[in-house]
Amino acid sequence: MIGVNKISFFSAAALLSLFMACSNGEDTAGVLTETESGKTIAGIITDTEGKPLARARVYLTGVDTVDYHTYAMDSTETADDGTFFMKSEGDRHYFRVLAKAAPESDTLLGFEDYYNSTWDTGWPDTVHFEIEVGAPAFVQIYLQGAFSDIDSICFHGTFVCAATSEKDIENGYMTVRNMPAGLVRKYTVWRNDTAHTSPFVDDSKRILPGDTLFWSGIVALWGTSVEALSISIPQNAKALLDSAGLEPTLNNLIVPVYAPKDKDFDLLIDGWGSTVDLFTAEQDKSAEKKYWAMFDSVGTKEQDAHWLLVQHEYPYKQWNNIRHLYSEIEPHTSFFDSTFVLHTPSFAVSFWIELDAGAVDSTDNSDRIEIFSAGTDSLGFKIAQCEKDAQFICTTIQNGIDTDSSDNAIYGKAKVLDGDRHHVSLVIHEKHLTIAIDGETIRDTDLKLAENFDKDLRYIQVGDEHLEDFIVYYFNDSIRRDEDKDWTRLQAWLMAFYEMQNLLY
Known part of the structure; x- marks a missing residue:
């Protein structure tokens, strides 16, 4: 045989x-x-x-x-x-x-x-x-987890088998066609000429006529696509990666996405069958349901992500990469939150601001507009209207030059208080600072931080002005890889983050 x-x-x-x-x-x-x-x-x-x-x-x-x-x-x-x-x-x-x-x-x-x-x-x-009986179903099996190294699969009792091809491996999934409608309980996969039979038993798979099903071996996930969306790195961010000769992928990219209208769904999976962490903003008053989706990996080639209706109970759990997320946040909002205590200073703050400084009297320094601050007067950072240039904001870091000084140093200056809408990102990652305005990096430098710098950052304060899509989130080590010679990948991440948000407005 x-x-x-x-x-x-x-x-x-x-x-x-x-x-x-x-x-x-x-x-x-x-x-x-x-x-x-x-x-x-x-x-x-x-x-x-x-x-x-x-x-x-x-x-x-x-x-x-x-x-x-x-x-x-x-x-x-x-x-x-x-x-x-x-x-x-x-x-x-x-x-x-x-x-x-x-x-x-x-x-x-x-x-x-x-x-x-x-x-x-x-x-x-x-x-x-x-x-x-009805039209045969189509099943897309992602080659990850339990199916990462299979050569072929057969569904018991159905006469239906499929073998992986080189194209399947490149795409990250295999396809099974002509699946009959009904209840399937068992299947066998082959790895290196060895058969492995896996009974569904209490987790049987119901297939409806003409279904298009998606099956991920990572979480034993089996569901029907409600709607698909295409995700890829935007052009400007790709150009940054290309200029540095970096592999054109970004990990843990946060992408704002709208949920399917008037359709039920359970979760979102990416083009490789991994579940996508979904976060909702507090105080979101928009008519459409918007999620902030964190994709494990995004490349320049479009991947089809799918909103799924899952056909069996799925213990979905959100992770805590995003610490604070507000669609709109009012002035003088304070957080004294133990969850924001950082064991290492590796985090980011981003928001949108639209303000015309011409209506503000900034001749007196006491009237200077404060945007956002974290920490204390001696350890931390502050984003505020510059003392001498009313249309500009300046970023200062307390004790950011050496451990013996408490003087303020300006690390970023940008013209954003001009009545137009602007996006601000500040990242401190592994004692490295990157500031981006509308996706463009205006400061990228290493920091000398006091040993206890990160411990006081739990005291965070929104200043005098209304902010939109205010996010505090964690970065992990995959944002910058060991083989990267500089921080261009982080800059590309911030550019892509801005561009993907800008597509919605």
């Missing part, structure tokens, strides 16, 4: 034809008569509108215990009223029935099984099946 990983993909229709050819051309070959001993397998075959189908082919299937391929044990045709009848000894606890109908030129498929795991419970004399 040829191993599955050695053969090319067979559709259900092709395999069914193969089994028919092996029956010496007799349409009823192998069918047990009513007078023979065994259990009665009976039922009705209908289309998706509940109409009984005459002359549909019905197979009682088994699975070979050596190569785990499905074979037809018995077969018959439905009567004019769509009913069928077979006798079989079968498995005392497991019967699988596959139906095939071909009205006009389309092949419709349906599959159901009967499973009884209680050994001391006897079978009924008749096992009844009601099978709906």
Whole structure:
């Protein structure tokens, strides 16, 4: 018997034809008569509108215990009223029935099984099946987690198998076509010519006619796509990566996305089958539901992310990369929050501001507009209107030059108080400072920080003005990689972060 990983993909229709050819051309070959001993397998075959189908082919299937391929044990045709009848000894606890109908030129498929795991419970004399046949389903299996290294897969009782190709490996997923509608309980995968059978049992997969399903082996996730969206690194951020000769990928990129309108969904997965952390902003008054999605990895090639309806209970958990998130935040809002205590100074603050400084009297330094501050007067940082230039904001860091000085040093100056809408980002990551205005880096430098600098940053204060999409979030080590020679990847991250937000406004 040829191993599955050695053969090319067979559709259900092709395999069914193969089994028919092996029956010496007799349409009823192998069918047990009513007078023979065994259990009665009976039922009705209908289309998706509940109409009984005459002359549909019905197979009682088994699975070979050596190569785990499905074979037809018995077969018959439905009567004019769509009913069928077979006798079989079968498995005392497991019967699988596959139906095939071909009205006009389309092949419709349906599959159901009967499973009884209680050994001391006897079978009924008749096992009844009601099978709906319809357009075959399409399944996309992401080659991660449990499926990261599989050569092929077969679904028990369905005649459906698929083998991975080099293109599948490049895409990060394999496709399974011609899946019959119904309830699938078991499958076998092959790795290096070794079979591994995985029963679903209590986690069976319900397939509807014409479904497009997505299956991730990382979290044993199986669901139907409600809507798709395409994600890729914006052009300006890509240009930054290209200029430094860096691999064009950004990790943990925060992307604002709108949820599908008037559609139920459970979660969002990326183009590699990983779940995407979703965060909602407090005080969001917009008509559309907006999420801040954190993607594990984004490249220059578009990836299709999918909003999924999950077909079984899924213990989804959000992580804590985003600490504070407000769609709108009022002036003089304070946080004295223990969750903001940082063991290492590796965090970012970003927000949108729209303010015309011309209406503000800044001749007196006491009237200087304060935007945002974190820490104390001796340890921390502050973003405020510059003392001498009313339309500019300046970023100062207390004790950011050396551990013996408490003098303020200006680390960034940008013209943003001009009545236009601007985006501000400040990052302190591994004692490195990057400040970006509207995605453009205005300061990028290393810092000499006091040993206890990060411990006082839990005291954060929004200043005199209204801010939009105010976010405090953590960076992790993947933002800058060990092989990177400088901080260009971080700058590209901030540019992409700004550009993806700007697309929504």
